[in-house]
Amino acid sequence: MSLLEARHLSRTLSGEPPVLLVEDANFVIERGSFTTIIGPSGCGKSSLLYLLGLLDRPTGGSVLIDGEDVGDLDGDARARLRLERFGFVFQFHFLLPEFTALENVMLPIRRLGRLDRIETEMRAMELLTAAGLGGKAKNTVDRLSGGERQRVAIARALANDPGLILCDEPTGNLDSQNSARVVESFQMLAHDQNRAVVCVTHDLEIAAVSDRRISMLDGRIVQPDS
Ligand SMILES: Nc1ncnc2c1ncn2[C@@H]1O[C@H](COP(=O)(O)OP(=O)(O)OP(=O)(O)O)[C@@H](O)[C@H]1O
Numbered sequence: 001m002s003l004l005e006a007r008h009l010s011r012t013l014s015g016e017p018p019v020l021l022v023e024d025a026n027f028v029i030e031r032g033s034f035t036t037i038i039g040p041s042g043c044g045k046s047s048l049l050y051l052l053g054l055l056d057r058p059t060g061g062s063v064l065i066d067g068e069d070v071g072d073l074d075g076d077a078r079a080r081l082r083l084e085r086f087g088f089v090f091q092f093h094f095l096l097p098e099f100t101a102l103e104n105v106m107l108p109i110r111r112l113g114r115l116d117r118i119e120t121e122m123r124a125m126e127l128l129t130a131a132g133l134g135g136k137a138k139n140t141v142d143r144l145s146g147g148e149r150q151r152v153a154i155a156r157a158l159a160n161d162p163g164l165i166l167c168d169e170p171t172g173n174l175d176s177q178n179s180a181r182v183v184e185s186f187q188m189l190a191h192d193q194n195r196a197v198v199c200v201t202h203d204l205e206i207a208a209v210s211d212r213r214i215s216m217l218d219g220r221i222v223q224p225d226s
Pocket residue numbers: 013019020021039040041042043044045046047048
């Protein structure tokens with residue numbers, strides 16, 4: 001059974017005329033795979049990612065997680081699923097700048113509420129150490145470089161051990177060295193840790209090293225399995 005599936009997935013914004021963001025997307029995402037979503041600016045890549053991540057609701061079709069259609073879930077159930085099953089990494093990291101790296105990674109663990117305070121701190125510290133930031137865990141985010149911030153954002157995305165990592169232009173603000181490091185970590189998360197990584201990107205080098213590319217044009221998928 002696939003981890004994530006888009007089945008006739010569509011999103012239209014009502015208006016005169018209506019704006020078609022995503023039209024009839026069909027694909028499956030398997031564990032252990034690194035997938036990129038590519039295509040020209042405005043073709044609907046982010047819109048598709050938001051649907052997959054339950055950050056937006058489709059106007060047609062469905063998203064399935066472990067074979068279950070999540071369309072009927074209410075907002076609270078969707079928020080819970082996001083917290084348990086997904087990690088998100090965006091171009092702008094959305095970390096809390098006045099909090100330390102450690103506190104930022106601890107936040108989603110505390111929100112899920114399965115670990116006590118000491119376990120939460122240990123888990124967050126483990127993730128930061130794995131990201132090469134053990135020595136900077138107590139730095140506030142505004143005292144970290146762009147590359148370090150994005151590594152904290154990845155550690156935060158992994159906080160609750162999600163099977164799915166969804167990213168939107170995660171290297172958009174990084175130089176080539178930091179960008180390569182982020183991409184390596186995505187490959188490791190997919191191939192060594194058997195998670196699924198789905199990444200919207202303009203960067204053709206990242207697309208080239210991904211296992212699979214989903215190409216979009218004008219809201220439609222044009223090459224589902226290139
Ligand atoms: N709330 C909105 N109202 C009107 N149009 C919108 C809205 N949100 C998105 N769009 C339009 O929908 C289209 C798809 O947007 P989306 O952000 O998904 O594209 P994208 O491929 O991710 O673009 P980029 O690569 O530039 O980030 C674009 O033409 C955008 O202008």
